[in-house]
Amino acid sequence: MNRPMPAVAQAPIVCVVDDDQAVREALGSLFRSVGLSVATFGSTSDFLARENPGAPGCLVLDVRLPGVSGLDFQAQLSSMDNSLPIVFMTGHGDIPMSVRAMKAGALDFLAKPFRDQDMLDAVAAAIERDAASRRDADALSTVRSAYASLTPREREVMRHVTAGLMNKQVGALLGLSEITVKIHRGNVMRKMGVRSLADLVRQAEALGDQA
Amino acid sequence: MPRTTPFSHAPAGTLIGPRRGAPSWLSIAGTLLAVAVFIVDTFTPLQGAVAVVYLVVVLLVAAAGSRAAILGAVAGCSLLTMASYVRGHGWPEPDAALLRCVVSLSAIVVTGVLSMRARERMSTIIRQASLISLTHDSIYVRDTDDVIVEWNGGAEALYGWPAREAIGRRASELLATAFAGNRADMDAQLFSEGRWEGELIQQHRDGRIVLVEARCALLRDAAGRAQQILEAGTDITARRAADAALAESERRYRAIFESARFSFWEEDYTLVMERIAVLRAQGVVDLAAYMEKHPSFVRDACSLTMVTDVNAATVRLLGAQRREELLGPLDRFLPGSDRTFAQVLLTVFEGTGTAEGETNLVNFKGERLNVLFALSMPLGPSRYDRVLVSVVDITDRKRAEHALMAMQAELAQAARVTALGEMSATIAHEVNQPLAAIVTHGEAALRWLRRDQPDLGEACDGIERLVRDARRASDVVNRVRSVASKEPRQHVRFDLRALAEECALLLDGEMARHRVGLTIDIDREAPLPRGDRVQLQQVVVNLMGNAIRAMGSVPGRRELTLRARQAQNGTLLIEVEDTGTGIPDDIAANLFDAFVTSRGGGMGMGLAICRSTVESHGGRLWATNRPEGGATFHFTLPVTVAEEARA
DSSP: OOOOOOOOOOOOEEEEEOSOHHHHHHHHHHHHHTTOEEEEESSHHHHHTOSOTTOOEEEEEESSOSSSOHHHHHHHHHHTTOOOOEEEEESSOOHHHHHHHHHTTOSEEEESSOOHHHHHHHHHHHHHHHHHHHHHHHHHHHHHHHHHTSOHHHHHHHHHHHTTOOHHHHHHHHTOOHHHHHHHHHHHHHHTTOSSHHHHHHHHHHHGGGO | OOTTOOSOSSOGGGGSSSOSSHHHHHHHHHHHHHHHHHHHHHHSOOOSOGGGGHHHHHHHHHHHOOHHHHHHHHHHHHHHHHHHHHHHHOSOOSSHHHHHHHHHHHHHHHHHHHHHHHHHHHHHHHHHHHHHHHSSSEEEEEETTSBEEEEOHHHHHHHOOOHHHHTTSBHHHHTTOEESSOHHHHHHHHHHHSEEEEEEEEEOTTSOEEEEEEEEEEEEOTTOOEEEEEEEEEEOHHHHHHHHHHHHHHHHHHHHHHHOSSEEEEEEOHHHHHHHHHHHHTTOOOHHHHHHHOHHHHHHHHHHOEEEEEOHHHHHHTTOSSGGGGOEEGGGTSOTTOOSHHHHHHHHHHTOOEEEEEEEEEOTTSOEEEEEEEEEOTTOTTOTTOEEEEEEEOHHHHHHHHHHHHHHHHHHHHHHHHHHHHHHHHHHHHHHHHHHHHHHHHHHHHHHHHSSSOOHHHHHHHHHHHHHHHHHHHHHHHHHHHHHTOSOOOOEEOOHHHHHHHHHHHTHHHHHHTTOEEEEEEOTTOOOBEEOHHHHHHHHHHHHHHHHHHTTTOOSOOEEEEEEEEOTTSSEEEEEEOOSOOOOHHHHTTTTSTTOOSSTTOOSOHHHHHHHHHHHTTOOEEEEEOTTSSEEEEEEEOBOOHHHHHO
16 A cells, blocks of 8 residues: 555666777677667766666676776765676786675676677676666565554564564553553554564564664 | 234325335435445445445335335345446456355345335235225224224224224223123133124213124234234114114004904915016017906916915905915915906006905805905015005995895886786787677677577678777787887997996896806907997896806806807807706797796796897897707897998
8 A cells, every 4th residue: 555666667778888989889789689778888977977877787897997997986886875786897807806896796707808698698697686686675665665654652562572572571661551562563564564473573674773 | 003903093095005205215315325335335445245235225215115116226236236346356256255245136135025025015914904994894903901902993983982092991991882692701702713793782982872793803923822802893773773663664564464454465476477477578468468368377377376474354354264274376265257367467567556456255165255455566566576465345245235236126127027017908908908899799790690580780780890990909009019119229339348347247246146157258359239238238138147047056167158259241249158057948949939937036028028139130149058068148230330430
């Protein structure tokens, strides 16, 4: 009832950021040849200014870019809460650089010239990862809106119940009768759309500090 | 004056030759007497040997006259005697008168002969006496009671007393004679052997002390009794003072020599200089050139140079136990690689006085020391037997310098590696960009073609771009090459010898560390090379450095030779030869390729760069292994054409 509308399923878009036009063209042709939508950008600022920032997909990013480097841009995106998976490309990949990129969450690190299949596999994996994370994000936002619909007393009851207290103990803590606690608890289970205490505990964990 | 005294204290002139004042009146008296005797003998009836009085005439003349005058007097008196006889008695008849006449004549002749002999003896004595009085030595005579009886001018000069005041005084009182030894010993020796020599301390009239070297002789009379003592003396006060000053100077020199913190050496070059003199005699004019051509001569000369003395600092420096261990031939301490000794020889030979420089010494532990030396010839340019050399050990300073240089070299190497890494990253990026595009275009095109509905348009597009990008990649490569060769090249002619010396200097530390001896053998007739001096020096340093490192692990002889001579085709051939391990077979084929190395720390760029440098100069670089071990790197260079050389 109170659940938000699920995000409209969009075709994934592969975004390519490389300062070299030939590389952009070649990747565009490659991705199109396997039926993927492609958007190419000559710089990171062009990418940030793109029309559809919410589209699912992945980012194929060259490490060495004019201005900000690929690795710094990765950090920048992360700080902007943009979780778009990144596949790195480099003309002269070295181990420290790739380690740093992978630690920061890069999906793959391909040295130019790469094999087409490696690139396609990496991109496919990245798109899958994005889809999964988007599903997770959707689920979380459903839980959040359900939680938002609880009264303050119900939230208190939920906190104590998910912390493992018996109804009687909760009643004693909050100065309520056990019956009242039971009623609040029933409301909570209904509003959060769960049937068991275990599910409720999972949701409380997903909500984290907000709970 | 005592008659035994053969000389006089009178002025010398009165003793010499016929007396100039006396002869006239003595001769005149003799002549008058002769005339008187003749008159008496001839014109008076006195019967008797009046003619015998002629003897007085002869004696008078003899006392004053010369040999000729005596002969004249004898002849004259004889003639007068005979004339008187003839006048008185007519023709001779054997009677008493004739007998008297003969006796008179005999007496005259005998007197004449005796007078002549006496005169001869006298003149000898006078000559000797005059010599004695001429000498600057002091001579005086004292009798057995020590009373002075004779005193010459020298004695007056020495002691300040004139003869008239000295004679009659006791010698030991007058002169306050003091003996270095015992007076009794002196007398004992004098009376037993008749002579004594020694030093006396005596006093001048003005009270100053004089040091006298005295020689005493005992004069005996005919019976052998000691009668007088002749004492000759020489003033050695000044000489002694000079000796003492010299001794003091020598002592101070010794003290400085011994106690100096510097190492001091005294060396004897006499044998060497004899050898050089022989060479000169054989017509060798340019000694420097000769030694350059005959390095063995220098080596021999070194073994003929003798260390005659060293100080304590030297003993410490060379790690010896005793000074004596160091004395002897110099070549034990000078390593074979020394290049300063020839210069030292020239300095010593030409007597220019001083030479200084930097060289190595090998100490008793076999360690190589870096030293500064300065050579001087304190006894003058022709005294080869005592050449003074001072040596300062700068090994530690050198070591620090070398450490610093090694560090700098490592830094430079690191910087080069970094720069190279940087550059290769850039090049890799530049080249990989188009390569990535090419490959991807190709693969994408294949995918377009392999679709169920092949898309020829997309495929062709991709392939066109592929071709375009391949061209671009090739442009990148060309651009990199042109950047690398952008440095304009300086083509100049230069002195290979100077360049070789600089290289040797640069690698001096490394050679010392690996105990490598260097021979630079550049043919004097070799033409001047031409090219980029800096680049070619890098080539030579690189090859020499390789050679030194190639010998780093071999036991025994480690000899590096840099040789240059004119090649048959008119170019200059330069060779760097070592006695190292040689070139391993497995890398011989691609020795000059980049990234091929047999050294852990090497990048394998050195020889590749060397070869490209030499080839860009129009030369050739190749390597051979020597049958006796080690390797030789050869390269050729174009030479200055004749017109330029003259310009």
